[in-house]
Amino acid sequence: MTNYLIRSFLWFRERGFVQITQKTLVSLFPFFLFSGIIRVISLSVFSEMGYINQLFSVSDWLPAFKTSGQVLINLSSFLGGLAGPLSTYFAGKYTAGHYGRSTGTAGVTSLLVSLIIGSQELLMSPLNDGDLTRINLPASINIMLAIFVGYLVGQIFRFSRASDDQIVDKDYIYQPKTVRPIFCL
Numbered sequence: 001m002t003n004y005l006i007r008s009f010l011w012f013r014e015r016g017f018v019q020i021t022q023k024t025l026v027s028l029f030p031f032f033l034f035s036g037i038i039r040v041i042s043l044s045v046f047s048e049m050g051y052i053n054q055l056f057s058v059s060d061w062l063p064a065f066k067t068s069g070q071v072l073i074n075l076s077s078f079l080g081g082l083a084g085p086l087s088t089y090f091a092g093k094y095t096a097g098h099y100g101r102s103t104g105t106a107g108v109t110s111l112l113v114s115l116i117i118g119s120q121e122l123l124m125s126p127l128n129d130g131d132l133t134r135i136n137l138p139a140s141i142n143i144m145l146a147i148f149v150g151y152l153v154g155q156i157f158r159f160s161r162a163s164d165d166q167i168v169d170k171d172y173i174y175q176p177k178t179v180r181p182i183f184c185l
Contacts, residue, residue: 095154
């Protein structure tokens with residue numbers, strides 16, 4: 001029974017989609033970590049009820065206390081909102097790379113598809129009190145759905161030939177066949 005479970009687990013880990021999802025989540029980790037650190041600093045230092053603010057009375061001696069807190073909250077929300085587009089970018093890039101195709105073109109195409117899918121919500125939100133911009137990138141996007149969209153776009157690039165991505169000369173001029181899968185979208 002134990003050998004069966006181990007073989008099943010190893011078989012599952014060897015699947016391309018699982019490996020691509022794992023690489024994508026590893027690539028997203030620094031963005032989430034930085035966003036989380038900024039949010040903790042904002043809530044502990046630049047909030048009226050924040051722990052550091054209560055200890056050192058930061059609001060009394062820092063002239064731009066509320067503005068600094070709002071800028072940090074907006075930056076954290078922006079970085080968290082990039083989770084969807086970045087996950088589609090990395091998933092498309094790693095899918096194309098898994099099959100030996102052009103990673104940059106597939107990644108950028110996945111990013112553009114993600115922005116097109118989410119463009120209806122991108123600029124539609126009202127300007128709330130204290131928000132610096134109208135851009136609303138939903139931080140609660142389903143990351144697995146975004147990874148799946150990037151995976152599908154990367155699969156479209158799988159159907160191109162590997163010779164289409166080769167460098168023509170030493171000045172890095174690519175053949176125009178590389179962009180053929182984009183027109184399938």
